[in-house]
Amino acid sequence: MSQINLNLNGKEIVLLGTAHVSQQSCDEVKAAIAAKKPDCVAIELDEQRYASLNDSEAWKNLDIIKVLREKKGFLLLANIVLSSFQKRMGANVGVKPGDEMRAGIDAAKELGIPCEMVDRPIQTTLRRAWAKNSGYGRIKLLSALFASAASKEEVSGDEIENLKNKSEMDGMMAELADFMPGVKEVLIDERDFYLAAHIWEAVQKEERKSVVAVLGAGHLPGVQAHLEKIAAGSENTDTEEISSLPKKKVGAKIIGWAIPVVIVGLIAAGFVFGGMKKGADLLSAWVIWNAVLAGIGALVAGGHPLTILMAAVGAPFTSLCPLVGVGMFAGIVQAFVCKPKVADMESMMDDVSSVKGFYKNRLLRVLLVLFLSSIGSSIGTFVGGSSIVVSIVSFFKGLFGK
Template sequence: MTIVREAGEAGEAEGREYWLLGTAHVSRESVVAVEETIRQGGIDHVVVEIDHQRYQSVTQKRDWSQLDIFQILRKGQAFLLLSNLVLASFQRRMGAGTGVTPGEEMIAAVKAASEVGIGSTFGDRPVTATLRRAWAKTGFWGRNKLLASMVAAAFSREKVSEEDLAKLREQNELESMLQELSDYLPQVKEVLIDERDRYLARSISEAPGRRVLAVVGAGHVPGIARTLEGLRAGTVRVSKAELEEIPPPGALRRVLPYAVPLLVGALILWGFFRGGLEGGLQSLVRWILVNGTLSAAGAAAALAHPLTILLAFAAAPITSMNPTVGVGLVTGLVEAFLRKPRVADFERLNDDIVSLRGFYRNRLTRILLVFLLSSVGSSIGTFIALPLLFG
């Protein structure tokens, strides 16, 4: 338990206290510690590291039947949905090893606070804002690195025990893991950890009462404590509204979708000028074969419908030249049309996302895999084809 104290105001003998209780999100020991801390008394208010949307998703079984996969694809939200599902898969697998539902200690905190007659606050940033900011701040390859890491973790067969979770709550172990995340995906670490540290600290400082208990993941405790100290000293400023804003794309991200097609087009035209009709056609064929083949290979790896695979080959060289339409949108929509998700797919979704086999078996998640892998294949094909066009 980390305690941050504020000096008392004029006329007050004691200032406010913020009790930061670090937990492991799938640990039975954490659930017990939270309940005991609240029920022992002396707490005026409880802040939990969860937002209202996630609290509802944890306490109420989500009805996936209302999900419109066509709209998800058209609105460009397939990456976000896939990330959500992979994250849910990871959390369920972690919980299966300890018999604890992910976030159960947060539910226990809200329930215990209600039982002893004190208020509670959902202190975390909305998960949609967090994911959108992470997506906006991470480039295409960074997104795929993040998804690859999440998929590897979600489908790992490694068992998680209470002893493992106890190690995760140790400061040295946490600092090492956070440093690894910072080295591998610095933008993601900034959004998922650092920004939420500040957001949670602001929520805690705004909570009523003299003694506030904050139930947060152990990895957030040091950052929250530093931010609370900074807020107290006036050296740190935190705006929740700013932390919920989706940053606009940077100059490179705005230019690149147009620059690459222009470069490809220029190189193909250069092939005609340099080598005549034969040279130009050779450049064009190289572009089509490399880009189309790798996109089709990605679709095939997702076990897409044969027509979807053929369309990936045909569409990728064209969509790669159009910054407004990606091949994943085309293949995803076609796969969704050819293999519409059934009622059973929605009913089994919570169970299917726990295993890689389930991801492939479920038509809904397979559509997302088709979207992702055909897009990755086309992107790789673009960068492989570019130097070949110089030849």
């Protein structure tokens, strides 16, 4: 197991680097905590994941409609895919995702040592990763997630243990940085600082002198560097900025509203200068492209007829409002008419790894409806908007040409 021993300003900090689905890591974590008997054990979990780790039945209480209303559908899908991938990796070596963290928590409890959860909430991390990516970057992120979920490649125990080696980790981090720099910044760099800041704060409490931190091996170099800077006074432990969504730039907000305003303005111009026929043609182009493509998206997702109708009727309106998307409404309708069952919650980690599973599992089908109807509506907005622009430009050229 990777281990870094630090002595900073009189505080002993031990960083234990684990492979997240490794039985050997579980054993080594227990042994290290028993040997060190620190004043505190820091765990790479947030409070929500810690609660989920202790409640394996939590998925059964999932309120999918509430998730959609809170606009967390894409985040839930990403979380399910990531959890499924880790579960499949762990199955090859006989451990479950999070077992090495559970081992650290159990070892601390046995010795009466307090535990601190020092990671950033997963929802915050995923939302920042999504917000910091461009449209193309988001497509790459979703593609990578689905590719990992669908992959049937088996990972051996030796390969998992190699993830704790610096050379293996350096190669993976470099590859991630090249492929998705925005995601790497959020998943690794920001969390390195967040973890270091909270580990430092944990060891400052109640006159503590030592802490053992159980972390994924990939975080060790970054966390060490930040801890040394914090101890030297060149960095503080303020994580407020990376604990919330990045604020949208004024330009992005303006563009988000400018496009609908331009579309409405062009359609209005068609009515004013071209009469009822021209205006109706432009309005029809917008409605038809949005309705048809969003409806096709819901249909391909296996949506109920009412879901498809909702997608088709709602898309022309939601495409004119940056605050909502038709996928949310279509997903809610799908969840109402084909309500997910407990069995769907229990099997979704397995079902997410195949196309057939997405259609068989009612909860995953709701998320598929959300995703595909949103994609359809986005394409419809682009095609419909482009056709309106081309048509109105051509009309005015002809008008002034006369």
